[in-house]
Amino acid sequence: MKYIILLLTSFVLASCTSKNTEQTSKYSDIIIHKQGQSLDDDDVITRACADFVLSKNSVYHFFNQSQVISEIQLHNEHDILPCYSEGTLILDDKPYSWRIRAGGTGVLSSNDEVINKACSEKACSNIPNLH
Amino acid sequence: MLCIFDGVINNPKVTNKIIPNIEHGILPKVKALVLHRTSAGTAESTLNAWQSKKSGAHFLIDKTGKIYQTASLKKQCWHVGLLQSRCRLEGSCSTEDAKFIKKTLHGSGSWGSKFKKVYLNEKKKDYPDRYPLNSDSLGIELVGAYLGGSGDKGPFEKLKEPQGKSFLWLVTELLSQYDLSFKEDVYAHGSIARKKVKEGVDAFEWLKDNYQ
Numbered sequence: 001m002k003y004i005i006l007l008l009t010s011f012v013l014a015s016c017t018s019k020n021t022e023q024t025s026k027y028s029d030i031i032i033h034k035q036g037q038s039l040d041d042d043d044v045i046t047r048a049c050a051d052f053v054l055s056k057n058s059v060y061h062f063f064n065q066s067q068v069i070s071e072i073q074l075h076n077e078h079d080i081l082p083c084y085s086e087g088t089l090i091l092d093d094k095p096y097s098w099r100i101r102a103g104g105t106g107v108l109s110s111n112d113e114v115i116n117k118a119c120s121e122k123a124c125s126n127i128p129n130l131h
Numbered sequence: 132m133l134c135i136f137d138g139v140i141n142n143p144k145v146t147n148k149i150i151p152n153i154e155h156g157i158l159p160k161v162k163a164l165v166l167h168r169t170s171a172g173t174a175e176s177t178l179n180a181w182q183s184k185k186s187g188a189h190f191l192i193d194k195t196g197k198i199y200q201t202a203s204l205k206k207q208c209w210h211v212g213l214l215q216s217r218c219r220l221e222g223s224c225s226t227e228d229a230k231f232i233k234k235t236l237h238g239s240g241s242w243g244s245k246f247k248k249v250y251l252n253e254k255k256k257d258y259p260d261r262y263p264l265n266s267d268s269l270g271i272e273l274v275g276a277y278l279g280g281s282g283d284k285g286p287f288e289k290l291k292e293p294q295g296k297s298f299l300w301l302v303t304e305l306l307s308q309y310d311l312s313f314k315e316d317v318y319a320h321g322s323i324a325r326k327k328v329k330e331g332v333d334a335f336e337w338l339k340d341n342y343q
Contacts, residue, residue, distance in 0.1 A: 036334040042219070044236060045236065072176055074173075075326075076168065079243075080325055080326050081243070081246055082325070097180070098281075101283075121256060
């Protein structure tokens with residue numbers, strides 16, 4: 001009985017690990033086109049936003065660790081801070097443009113799809129300079 | 132003149148759909164109106180979202196022109212969010228204010244905390260030295276999806292004709308009710324807070340063309 005429980009536990013753990021690996025490997029070919037961009041044109045904000053620089057690793061972690069949110073959730077529950085970085089990536093063999101904003105929101109877009117994402121401070125605590 | 136009983140408008144053009152969880156504390160005086168867009172295509176999706184959330188606005192105007200009053204005019208709604216500095220946007224900051232904003236945004240701390248500090252500094256000011264806050268404004272949401280894709284400066288759906296008609300009626304009545312100025316006391320949300328840049332802007336432009 002003991003062995004059966006151990007075997008089952010190992011099987012469950014193995015399948016969880018495999019699932020996680022699968023979840024964290026679907027984003028690839030991350031390219032950063034623009035860093036430290038600003039929605040506002042004035043000098044104070046533009047210069048402040050110049051510090052919003054993310055590594056490819058951070059982009060990868062952001063999209064893996066963030067949650068998909070609806071447009072209405074983005075509208076009702078999140079501020080849109082003016083600083084952002086953007087680029088392109090491949091998700092499940094499909095090319096997307098991405099944007100990540102200071103404060104922990106982001107978006108993926110293709111010709112026919114827009115996917116909003118948000119990552120809490122806790123969930124993305126390993127990403128420096130995001131929040 | 133509107134007939135208002137205990138903060139609720141009694142008029143056949145307005146449907147009472149008060150959602151208690153979006154009402155927060157007393158609204159002592161209405162000094163401004165803030166125009167919002169819902170980022171959703173139907174009134175139902177916004178009404179459903181507000182049922183379980185704390186943020187919302189006093190009115191929701193459907194594409195059909197139906198006006199829902201969703202909060203008492205005596206209560207505050209959390210509709211403004213992270214306010215921008217008015218003097219920075221209008222180029223009228225005192226030396227002290229300009230220094231504070233620059234030092235805060237270029238200083239250390241999280242991005243959220245830096246922009247929040249600027250907002251908290253604004254909160255200390257009186258209206259109209261700052262933009263309106265939840266504590267002195269009414270929020271009007273107009274149903275309309277965001278059409279800007281992944282960008283943050285894109286447009287929202289154009290107002291439908293019956294929606295515009297109701298919007299114009301409501302704004303005219305509220306400005307008269309609270310003795311507010313159309314030129315001075317009406318604001319597009321995207322112009323004053325950290326939201327999609329054009330939220331409420333097109334609606335405000337439409338209003339400018341049609342308000343007399």
